[in-house]
Amino acid sequence: MTLEAVLVVAAALFSVGLYGAISQQVVVMVMMGLELMLNGVILAAAGFWWFLSPEPTGQVLLLVVIAAMTLEMAMGFAVATLLHRSRGSDMTDMATDLSR
Amino acid sequence: MVESVVFWVLAVVAVASGVAVFRVDSMARATYALAVSFVAVGLALLLVDLHYIGVITVLMMVMEMAVMAVYMVMFMGMNPALMPMSMVHDNRAAVAAAVSTFVVLAGGALLVPWPSRRQPDPGTVVGTVEALGEAIMGSKMLVMLTMSPAMVATIVAGVVLAGARGRYDRLGDDLDRRPDDPQRGGVGR
Amino acid sequence: MAESLLWSLLVAFLLGCLALAAASLDGALAARGRGAGILAGGWSAPLAETARLMRQRRRTLVAADVLLWRTGGAALLVVALLKVVVVPVDGSALADLAVGVVWFNAMDVTVWAAVWLTGWGANSAHALIGGYRFLAQGLAYELPLMFALTAPAVAAGSLRLAEVEAAQQGGAWFVLWMPVAFAVYCLGVVAFSVWGPLSVAAGVDLAGGVLSELSGVDRLLVLAGRYALLAAGAAFAVPMFLGGADGPLLPGWAWFALKTVLLLSVLVVLRHRLPALRPDRFVEVGWLVLLPAVLLQVLVVSVVAVWRY
Numbered sequence: 001m002t003l004e005a006v007l008v009v010a011a012a013l014f015s016v017g018l019y020g021a022i023s024q025q026v027v028v029m030v031m032m033g034l035e036l037m038l039n040g041v042i043l044a045a046a047g048f049w050w051f052l053s054p055e056p057t058g059q060v061l062l063l064v065v066i067a068a069m070t071l072e073m074a075m076g077f078a079v080a081t082l083l084h085r086s087r088g089s090d091m092t093d094m095a096t097d098l099s100r
Numbered sequence: 101m102v103e104s105v106v107f108w109v110l111a112v113v114a115v116a117s118g119v120a121v122f123r124v125d126s127m128a129r130a131t132y133a134l135a136v137s138f139v140a141v142g143l144a145l146l147l148v149d150l151h152y153i154g155v156i157t158v159l160m161m162v163m164e165m166a167v168m169a170v171y172m173v174m175f176m177g178m179n180p181a182l183m184p185m186s187m188v189h190d191n192r193a194a195v196a197a198a199v200s201t202f203v204v205l206a207g208g209a210l211l212v213p214w215p216s217r218r219q220p221d222p223g224t225v226v227g228t229v230e231a232l233g234e235a236i237m238g239s240k241m242l243v244m245l246t247m248s249p250a251m252v253a254t255i256v257a258g259v260v261l262a263g264a265r266g267r268y269d270r271l272g273d274d275l276d277r278r279p280d281d282p283q284r285g286g287v288g289r
Numbered sequence: 290m291a292e293s294l295l296w297s298l299l300v301a302f303l304l305g306c307l308a309l310a311a312a313s314l315d316g317a318l319a320a321r322g323r324g325a326g327i328l329a330g331g332w333s334a335p336l337a338e339t340a341r342l343m344r345q346r347r348r349t350l351v352a353a354d355v356l357l358w359r360t361g362g363a364a365l366l367v368v369a370l371l372k373v374v375v376v377p378v379d380g381s382a383l384a385d386l387a388v389g390v391v392w393f394n395a396m397d398v399t400v401w402a403a404v405w406l407t408g409w410g411a412n413s414a415h416a417l418i419g420g421y422r423f424l425a426q427g428l429a430y431e432l433p434l435m436f437a438l439t440a441p442a443v444a445a446g447s448l449r450l451a452e453v454e455a456a457q458q459g460g461a462w463f464v465l466w467m468p469v470a471f472a473v474y475c476l477g478v479v480a481f482s483v484w485g486p487l488s489v490a491a492g493v494d495l496a497g498g499v500l501s502e503l504s505g506v507d508r509l510l511v512l513a514g515r516y517a518l519l520a521a522g523a524a525f526a527v528p529m530f531l532g533g534a535d536g537p538l539l540p541g542w543a544w545f546a547l548k549t550v551l552l553l554s555v556l557v558v559l560r561h562r563l564p565a566l567r568p569d570r571f572v573e574v575g576w577l578v579l580l581p582a583v584l585l586q587v588l589v590v591s592v593v594a595v596w597r598y
Binding site for chain 2: 020024026028050056057067085
Binding site: 152163 | 353354356357386387388391392395398399401402405406409410412417421424427428431447448566567569570571572573574577578
């Protein structure tokens with residue numbers, strides 16, 4: 001278990017999440033892709049922490065990342081609920097008002 | 101050695117269930133595949149001595165997936181039967197972006213000359229959990245103080261966005277009527 | 290390695306005995322409730338039911354999600370076993386994790402997933418409603434339970450259960466000065482075991498709720514899992530709130546067993562004394578009554594802990 005191994009796994013998780021975030025049509029599936037990306041970020045941050053500088057205070061960054069992920073999911077689901085209530089649809093393609 | 105084997109098993113489980121999120125035939129299976137992926141990463145964190153954060157990841161993510169499953173079913177209206185579902189747009193561009201991202205990131209991980217491990221200060225003999233507690237309440241308390249209003253704001257904003265009725269719908273124009281909820285709560289308000 | 294395997298088997302066996310004892314007591318009380326007298330065979334009800342279920346046919350349903358259904362059903366017993374891994378008996382546990390309290394909390398959140406999956410996988414309306422009722426109720430009790438678990442950890446200054454137990458030596462049990470936390474904790478145990486006042490997920494008005502479509506060995510696993518969770522919750526409360534192995538004459542493990550059995554009996558009796566609470570009404574009680582009470586309790590405990598330093 002080396003730093004390179006941990007980072008490659010984290011990169012794989014991040015890429016799978018990126019595929020999901022870009023390709024999915026349903027808002028909730030896009031958010032699951034975003035969660036996978038942050039999963040990769042957490043693993044990479046843990047790898048960096050352990051293999052480069054295992055200071056106790058470095059773990060606070062991990063807590064912040066986890067908290068940020070939770071906040072993002074909460075807001076995403078609130079927006080998805082609002083979208084569903086006002087338009088009856090959960091597809092991202094029905095919410096392209098701000099695109100060209 | 102054992103640690104290495106356990107890590108690779110967890111890594112394969114995490115990535116495979118991550119891929120499974122977008123391949124399975126049912127929303128509940130997709131949600132719980134994501135939960136499995138998070139649990140695998142949480143257990144991998146236990147391997148690098150991040151005890152508290154590993155267990156917290158498992159705790160929070162399982163609870164989040166349990167609630168997310170409810171949302172999935174609510175929005176997509178699926179039943180427990182398995183039906184092939186693949187709702188993608190721009191699939192080839194997405195695959196290309198994902199593969200190129202992986203190549204860049206993994207290439208960087210393998211090719212960058214990482215510095216050697218900085219040894220912890222010889223004075224610190226405290227365990228990781230106690231040190232984390234002291235860091236959160238001591239030197240990094242500003243971080244926690246900043247997270248609190250962010251979380252409160254998220255709670256308030258989430259309820260505001262998702263709530264169907266506001267205060268004035270429930271309590272009348274002068275906020276003095278008894279609330280007319282379709283189901284009365286247990287406290288007797 | 291072999292020694293720890295033997296200890297694990299012993300712990301699993303003891304958990305099974307506690308679960309069987311709880312089921313027997315419940316059967317006896319149910320028999321008495323029917324007017325049949327306390328020695329009329331209610332005690333042997335779990336064994337009879339086990340024998341009946343072992344030879345009963347497993348039910349298959351149209352388009353049921355069998356993988357999720359069986360996983361949810363089997364998970365309850367596995368989670369109960371994982372919970373007791375961190376419980377110290379007289380100072381030594383199977384795996385005394387540095388974050389034992391948080392581990393217990395993570396396991397009881399896994400019960401959320403397990404019960405919902407049992408309800409979802411059956412592809413049946415009653416089971417699904419039961420699963421959703423459990424999640425609705427979970428939103429109410431989980432946050433107070435988390436804070437109730439924090440209180441002894443703050444008082445002991447550690448998340449390791451052996452240290453929480455050691456902080457109560459000499460008679461200063463935490464239940465004496467954190468009664469609100471103890472009460473909320475017991476409510477949490479009852480809730481995640483789908484038991485008694487918070488058993489609407491398996492409610493009679495839903496034809497059994499999440500239990501409705503289970504039969505045979507699957508039903509046995511879920512029913513055994515409920516009793517095992519109750520036993521695990523009672524066993525965990527002993528080092529957290531009741532002083533662990535602390536007590537005058539008897540050896541440490543005897544006091545532990547005594548306290549566990551007493552608490553487990555109280556929890557079993559609760560089912561026959563309290564009506565089932567509706568989740569929509571319980572949600573308001575949980576957020577407006579329990580949560581502020583537990584937060585005040587944690588405040589009191591924190592002030593005492595800081596003052597002691």
